[in-house]
Amino acid sequence: MKITAVEAIPFAIPYTKPLRFASGEVHTADHVLVRVHTDEGLVGIAEAPPRPFTYGETQESIVAVIHRIFAPEIVGMSALEREGIHARLNRTIGNPAAKSAIDMALWDVIGKSVNLPVTELLGGYADRMAVSHMVGFAPPEEMVAAAERVRGQYGITTFKVKVGRKPFMLDVEACRALRRGLGDDVELYIDGNRGWTASESARALRAMEDLDLTLAEELCPADDVLGRRWLAEQSRIPVVADESATRPGEVTRELLDGASNAISIKTARTGFTTSQRILFQSEGLGVEVVMGNQVDGQIGTMCTVAFGAAYQRTAQRAGELSNFLDMSDDLLTEPLRIIDGTLFARRGAGLGIEIDPDKLAHYRQDR
Known part of the structure; x- marks a missing residue:
């Protein structure tokens, strides 16, 4: 179950009202959809929400670090080699949301591979x-x-x-x-x-x-x-x-x-x-x-x-x-x-969720 590709797709969905708190406010969910592909055709998904006013990550930085640094490091590894994958990701400091989304997408892949919920x-x-x-x-x-x-x-x-x-x-x-x-x-x-x-x-x-x-x-x-x-x-x-x-x-x-x-x-x-x-x-x-x-x-x-x-x-x-x-x-x-x-929690394999391709096409920011 080798990792063949890691996608980081920026998307933006407006909030119905601004979310306001002491460290900032949010008007739009400028998030990143992360998908980990394997040679068995399984795809794990997760979401990376930037919090620039807390952790310094932005939508652009998450996409860049995944595509330019993290994906080249882990493509070709087994999705089961989570500790080895984390060791490679942790060579780069910071970037918690990007690393976490990859980790959760891997768990989604593993759940799908054995037909069990991640929970x-x-x-x-x-x-x-x-x-x-x-x-x-x-x-x-x-x-x-x-x-x-x-x-x-x-x-x-x-x-x-x-x-x-x-x-x-x-x-x-x-x-x-x-x-x-x-x-x-x-x-x-x-x-x-x-x-x-x-x-x-x-x-x-x-x-x-x-x-x-x-x-x-x-x-x-x-x-x-x-x-x-x-x-x-x-x-x-x-x-x-x-x-x-x-x-x-x-x-x-x-x-x-x-x-x-x-x-x-x-x-x-x-x-x-x-x-x-x-x-x-x-x-x-x-x-x-x-x-x-x-x-x-x-x-x-x-x-x-x-x-x-x-x-x-x-x-x-x-x-x-x-x-x-x-x-x-x-x-x-x-x-x-x-x-x-x-x-x-969903009862399906992995996280039990699927992405609507039409909605993704509508909200994604890289096309």
């Missing part, structure tokens, strides 16, 4: 995940209305609230409005995208102690080493490392330094193989994990479900699986459906 190959714990929905920056009444609509239409009862604005009281009032509007039977947690200082974060958390928040993610920058440790020591809820913990070594640093005590896993930046390592590392150290979202489309969301459902520790929390709802379209022949707040 079963990874662990097979469950076949579904509860869904958490991201609520972005807007006036409080609009944030409440958006959350109520999502709860009513999709049955979602867990919400990740974007915070990190200055002055921070804007976010405190928004969280208060959400708790009042949604009641006590929903889970709320916050994500600052590094927008606050440690002292602002501490004040905001104190001001929201009565709101029963469950997690606080990346409230201040990773370089604020002592400030993050000081914040985590006094926080009454788990402090989640996300952008600051993109590799196993960074996870170790964050946890042992006391800067965080929970970890966000994103398959879009660590694929399935490295995500496994981070999950097992976190499990061994006894810290909570949450399946995050890198503004993924439906392809990336299905990758997150396939991984998250495979393990007890990731399946027991709602995963961030609904960003695709804000996209005006997608590339799948069979779109994802959230029912009663739940998203199922």
Whole structure:
């Protein structure tokens, strides 16, 4: 099962509304479809979503590094040689989304080769995940209305609230409005995208102690080493490392330094193989994990479900699986459906998804 070609196809699908958070805003899903071809006719697929304001990758850089560096390195290797493939990819530093998409496409190929879902190959714990929905920056009444609509239409009862604005009281009032509007039977947690200082974060958390928040993610920058440790020591809820913990070594640093005590896993930046390592590392150290979202489309969301459902520790929390709802379209022949707040992994071989060729032809940017 030799790799014969690796494609990186840029595509762009507009969002129905801008997604706004402390580190930037997104108007269009400028993503990259990655396809790994083999000599047996199997094709694995995955999606690479650039986050230039977080990891430095752009759509153009992902296409270039895959076509010019990664593909020449791995064409001719067996799709089963995942460790050898990773060793070659890791000769080039950075480029997490590009590397992760190749890794997940390889797992899709392997699943197809043995006619089994990737979820079963990874662990097979469950076949579904509860869904958490991201609520972005807007006036409080609009944030409440958006959350109520999502709860009513999709049955979602867990919400990740974007915070990190200055002055921070804007976010405190928004969280208060959400708790009042949604009641006590929903889970709320916050994500600052590094927008606050440690002292602002501490004040905001104190001001929201009565709101029963469950997690606080990346409230201040990773370089604020002592400030993050000081914040985590006094926080009454788990402090989640996300952008600051993109590799196993960074996870170790964050946890042992006391800067965080929970970890966000994103398959879009660590694929399935490295995500496994981070999950097992976190499990061994006894810290909570949450399946995050890198503004993924439906392809990336299905990758997150396939991984998250495979393990007890990731399946027991709602995963961030609904960003695709804000996209005006997608590339799948069979779109994802959230029912009663739940998203199922596909039962077909591999990831169980197929690309609609007409949609790809319409949205691709290289022709």
